[in-house]
Amino acid sequence: MMKPIKVAVAGATGRMGQEVVKLIQREESLVLSGATARRKKGEDAGEAIGIGKLGITLTDSLDEVLAQGPDVLVDFTTPDQVKANTERAIEAGVRPVVGTTGLTEEEIRELDELCRDKGIGGIIAPNFAIGAVLMMVFAAKASRYMPHLEIIEMHHDRKLDAPSGTAWKTAELISKEREEMKQGHPEEKETLEGARGGYRDGFRVHSVRLPGLVAHQEVLLSDAGQLLTIRHDSLNRESFMPGVKLAVEDVMNRTGLVYGLEKILDL
Structure with missing residues (x-):
C-alpha cells in the first residue's frame, strides 16, 4: 500500500478549509500534517470545526506548518495572503494546491518558474467543482x-x-x-x-x-x-472536494504549475 500523502491546510477554519480538513479525514490516501488559521489558534484542528480531536494544533505560522514536512499545501485563504503563502511553500519544496483567487497572470508565471526550479508541481484552480x-x-x-x-x-x-x-x-x-x-x-x-x-x-x-x-x-x-x-x-462546498482530491493526487507526479483544473482532466 502506498504511503498517504501528507497534506497541510492554510485557512483551515474558513468555509472551504473546513471541507478540506473533512476530506482529508475521510480519505485513507491522505493525512493531515498541519493547519493554519487566523482564529482559534492553539485549538485542535478537528475540535475547532466540530469533527472531534485530530491531534493537529492550529497555528497562525505557515513556516511552522511547512517545517513539519508536508507533501502538499492546500491554500484557501485570502487574496492578500495567497501569493506569499504559495512562494513559501514552493521554497520549502512543498507542492501548492491553491483555490484562493486573486493572482495575476504574471504572478502565476512567476510561481510556475519557482516550481520548475524546485522540480515540483503545483496547481491553481479558480474552481474545483x-x-x-x-x-x-x-x-x-x-x-x-x-x-x-x-x-x-x-x-x-x-x-x-x-x-x-x-x-x-x-x-x-x-x-x-x-x-x-x-x-x-x-x-x-x-x-x-x-x-x-x-x-x-x-x-x-x-x-x-x-x-x-x-x-x-x-x-x-x-x-x-x-x-x-x-x-x-x-449548492454546498462539498461539491469542490472531488476536484481538490484529484489535484492533490495529480500534483505529486507533476513538474511545474498549471492554472485551471481542466489542465488535468481528459477533456
Missing part, C-alpha cells in the same frame, strides 16, 4: 459558433474579489476561442455607472453578491432567434 470546469470548457467551445455572450457570476456576500476567479478563467478560455468583438449598440451609454458590467474582449462580465448563495455562474450565448444558457450551481 468538476461541473464548473465543464461549464467553462463548454462555454468556450460554444463561443466559436455563438460569439455574442455575457457572463453572470453569483456568490455569497462574504466573497472579497469581483469578478470571481471562475468568471476570469471562463473569460480567458472564451478569449482564446473567439475573436474580440464589441457587442451591443455602438452608441450605448450607461446612465448608471457599472450597469453593463466589466468589459473583456468585447463581452461583459457581471458579479452578483447576495447572502445565501454559494457559487453560481451562467454564460448566456445568443444568436438570431435563439439563446443558449450554460449554467453551473454549487
Whole structure:
C-alpha cells in the first residue's frame, strides 16, 4: 500500500478549509500534517470545526506548518495572503494546491518558474467543482459558433474579489476561442455607472453578491432567434472536494504549475 500523502491546510477554519480538513479525514490516501488559521489558534484542528480531536494544533505560522514536512499545501485563504503563502511553500519544496483567487497572470508565471526550479508541481484552480470546469470548457467551445455572450457570476456576500476567479478563467478560455468583438449598440451609454458590467474582449462580465448563495455562474450565448444558457450551481462546498482530491493526487507526479483544473482532466 502506498504511503498517504501528507497534506497541510492554510485557512483551515474558513468555509472551504473546513471541507478540506473533512476530506482529508475521510480519505485513507491522505493525512493531515498541519493547519493554519487566523482564529482559534492553539485549538485542535478537528475540535475547532466540530469533527472531534485530530491531534493537529492550529497555528497562525505557515513556516511552522511547512517545517513539519508536508507533501502538499492546500491554500484557501485570502487574496492578500495567497501569493506569499504559495512562494513559501514552493521554497520549502512543498507542492501548492491553491483555490484562493486573486493572482495575476504574471504572478502565476512567476510561481510556475519557482516550481520548475524546485522540480515540483503545483496547481491553481479558480474552481474545483468538476461541473464548473465543464461549464467553462463548454462555454468556450460554444463561443466559436455563438460569439455574442455575457457572463453572470453569483456568490455569497462574504466573497472579497469581483469578478470571481471562475468568471476570469471562463473569460480567458472564451478569449482564446473567439475573436474580440464589441457587442451591443455602438452608441450605448450607461446612465448608471457599472450597469453593463466589466468589459473583456468585447463581452461583459457581471458579479452578483447576495447572502445565501454559494457559487453560481451562467454564460448566456445568443444568436438570431435563439439563446443558449450554460449554467453551473454549487449548492454546498462539498461539491469542490472531488476536484481538490484529484489535484492533490495529480500534483505529486507533476513538474511545474498549471492554472485551471481542466489542465488535468481528459477533456
